Amino acid sequence: MKQRWFNAFALMVVLTLVAAACGDDSDAGTEGQETTAAPATTAAPATTAAPATTAAGTTAAPAIAGTIRIGAAVSETGKYAREGKDTRQGYNLWADWVNEEYGGVNIGGDRYEVEIVMYDDEGDPDTAANLVEKLITEDQVDFLLGPYSSGLTMSTSAIAEKYGVVMVEGNGASETIFERGFKNIFAVLTPAGNYTQSALKLLSDQGAKTVVVAYEDTAFPTSVANGALKWAEEYGMEVLGVETYPKDVADVSAIMTKFRDMEPDVFVGGGHFNDALLFVRAAKELNFTPDAMVITVGPSNPKFVEEVGTDANYILGPTQWEGTMSWEDNWFGTAEDYYNRYSDKWGEAPTYQAAESTATALALMAAIEQAGTLDMDAVRQALFDLDIMTFYGPINFDDTGKNAAKPMGAIQIQDGVINVVAPVEAAVTDLQFPMAPWTAR
Amino acid sequence: MDQFLQAVINGIMLGGFYAAMMLGFSVIWGVMGVINLAHGEFIMVGAYATWVLNKEFGWEPFYALAVVLPLMFVVGYIIQLVLINRIVDQPHLVSLLVTFGLAIIIANAMKLAYSADPRLTETGFAGAWELGNVTVPVTKTVILGVALVIMGSLWAFLHRTKTGKSIRAAAQNKQAARIVGIDIKKIYALTFGICIAITGAAGTLISPTQAVFPFMGPPLTLRAFAITALAGLGSIPGALMGGMVLGLVESLIGIYVSGIGTNLAIVSAFVLLVVVLVTRPQGLFGGLRPMEEAQPL
Numbered sequence: 194m195k196q197r198w199f200n201a202f203a204l205m206v207v208l209t210l211v212a213a214a215c216g217d218d219s220d221a222g223t224e225g226q227e228t229t230a231a232p233a234t235t236a237a238p239a240t241t242a243a244p245a246t247t248a249a250g251t252t253a254a255p256a257i258a259g260t261i262r263i264g265a266a267v268s269e270t271g272k273y274a275r276e277g278k279d280t281r282q283g284y285n286l287w288a289d290w291v292n293e294e295y296g297g298v299n300i301g302g303d304r305y306e307v308e309i310v311m312y313d314d315e316g317d318p319d320t321a322a323n324l325v326e327k328l329i330t331e332d333q334v335d336f337l338l339g340p341y342s343s344g345l346t347m348s349t350s351a352i353a354e355k356y357g358v359v360m361v362e363g364n365g366a367s368e369t370i371f372e373r374g375f376k377n378i379f380a381v382l383t384p385a386g387n388y389t390q391s392a393l394k395l396l397s398d399q400g401a402k403t404v405v406v407a408y409e410d411t412a413f414p415t416s417v418a419n420g421a422l423k424w425a426e427e428y429g430m431e432v433l434g435v436e437t438y439p440k441d442v443a444d445v446s447a448i449m450t451k452f453r454d455m456e457p458d459v460f461v462g463g464g465h466f467n468d469a470l471l472f473v474r475a476a477k478e479l480n481f482t483p484d485a486m487v488i489t490v491g492p493s494n495p496k497f498v499e500e501v502g503t504d505a506n507y508i509l510g511p512t513q514w515e516g517t518m519s520w521e522d523n524w525f526g527t528a529e530d531y532y533n534r535y536s537d538k539w540g541e542a543p544t545y546q547a548a549e550s551t552a553t554a555l556a557l558m559a560a561i562e563q564a565g566t567l568d569m570d571a572v573r574q575a576l577f578d579l580d581i582m583t584f585y586g587p588i589n590f591d592d593t594g595k596n597a598a599k600p601m602g603a604i605q606i607q608d609g610v611i612n613v614v615a616p617v618e619a620a621v622t623d624l625q626f627p628m629a630p631w632t633a634r
Numbered sequence: 635m636d637q638f639l640q641a642v643i644n645g646i647m648l649g650g651f652y653a654a655m656m657l658g659f660s661v662i663w664g665v666m667g668v669i670n671l672a673h674g675e676f677i678m679v680g681a682y683a684t685w686v687l688n689k690e691f692g693w694e695p696f697y698a699l700a701v702v703l704p705l706m707f708v709v710g711y712i713i714q715l716v717l718i719n720r721i722v723d724q725p726h727l728v729s730l731l732v733t734f735g736l737a738i739i740i741a742n743a744m745k746l747a748y749s750a751d752p753r754l755t756e757t758g759f760a761g762a763w764e765l766g767n768v769t770v771p772v773t774k775t776v777i778l779g780v781a782l783v784i785m786g787s788l789w790a791f792l793h794r795t796k797t798g799k800s801i802r803a804a805a806q807n808k809q810a811a812r813i814v815g816i817d818i819k820k821i822y823a824l825t826f827g828i829c830i831a832i833t834g835a836a837g838t839l840i841s842p843t844q845a846v847f848p849f850m851g852p853p854l855t856l857r858a859f860a861i862t863a864l865a866g867l868g869s870i871p872g873a874l875m876g877g878m879v880l881g882l883v884e885s886l887i888g889i890y891v892s893g894i895g896t897n898l899a900i901v902s903a904f905v906l907l908v909v910v911l912v913t914r915p916q917g918l919f920g921g922l923r924p925m926e927e928a929q930p931l
Contacts (some may be wrong), residue, residue, distance in 0.1 A: 436893060441900075444888075500753060
């Protein structure tokens, strides 16, 4: 009897540990499953796409001198499965374009095909770090592309730094990534601290005086929130309350109740896609109606409007990129050209996460071409020296690897349409302010 | 005071949902000693079924229960017959591994079928009642109501019907139940079917207020586990109280501790769990059987 009791108890402890260790990703069992995206010219294990694409590669006019292998750990399962899909599609679009249209990366006149080796990191920083180590030591990739989310970029970039392998990323915006003195991490996107700048400036110009901020206590939302506090102060707005919540949050009612009683002009929510849905539903349920809501990641994604319908109207969101912006390059053409190309290929509109993923790979390619070699030190130097314009915006890395050149935009959902409202140069419509009550949509 | 009342209302709403959500987990464990690690995944499947009916056919999510309950019952019945009955007499570890595998399969199958995009259903029971300065959200009130009806029905079924009594008999003493002519395999399949039906219904309830996505399951399984340990195996009053305790703790700490309240609430829920496990390992309320006899054969 005692023994049995003990067994049951011990099992429960083990179970709790397993569940806790796996967190929200414990169902993801596809670790190590290879999903090679680019035409697999080398001995890449197990892809169904291989036979068809080998033929396509040979149709390009110049002879192919070799293959550049690029590794990435990107979420296919776990909390970031949605954003990870955007990231994969962005990378794959670039790889297919290089191999099938561009004719290969031009290194001193020789043309190289590209192959992206991708693994599922399950949204877990430790798994991602292990996979990147495997990419470097076992798969012996030439360069790395980043994972989705700041937290995963933090952990994987440490491995890249340890082995001195260049990692270019477009989905880790937290400033903390660049405060460690690393020499191998380069990010094409605007850093997280600047996410809310143009939205808050616009709102303060409209007369908004008070702000509340809620954010997930992980790397990226923390940077966004710290930035929001800084910009609010800069534009003379008073911060009434700041709340954090964990990654697996189930209910934000408590936070929204507290904020409702503070009667702020502006609500700033820092988190990922799910959190944006939670914020909107909780605000509506509790009848919390600030004059404006600024929420990261969700609103700029067309899926957001699909899910919350008319409740999405009036909500503001920072955006790294939109198809209506006026950027243009010699590779993909205008932002609109990229938008159309992506939509044709994947059957859905590109999110900014997808666009910045393509831009990430494009920046690496431009640096390799400028270096004229695959030598790691030369490519690293070429990245530091890089100063190019792309469909995604200007790219010019500073000493820490951040892209200091690109401004951040703000969008507002207006009658179900995502419109750029800031900065003024890129705006397509005026801000709708203040927000209408939830019942009057 | 208003804030306190609001916190209590939020907590009761959340607690009612937690109670209905964990019931299936608790009864399956209580009756057959199987710890169903795929519990959260069955909630997720129920939520997706609701979402499909809502988005494709325009059904009111709560009316989708008419489809979700029988559908999930059949799913549960079949899974018990082909899978769980084979492992029910084996050590705990076997059922842990099998249901863990099941969780992975279900989550990834749903990802293939519906992608990883988070979904929400649209309910007509929206808006809020204002009572003074306190807001009572309509959707969550309906959720609480349905949750209570589900719990009441299950209690009545287990205590008032012959089949229900057979289930409790099988839980208390499998050998004796067999001797008096109860078909254990059939009773187990029935139990699993009913529990999965309730679990799927919890998915329906959650779908208008929380994002539905393939990997939403594990945090729910973890909470179900915590409440079961608080409440005792298969105890319905215990489930209600345990759910309310967790809901109120999360809500009150979330409101009254500034800055990190929501984080701390979840930590404190598990601190509570540890305290209960150490001081009262049979749970606060007892149940279908004491926890130390969870593996009787």
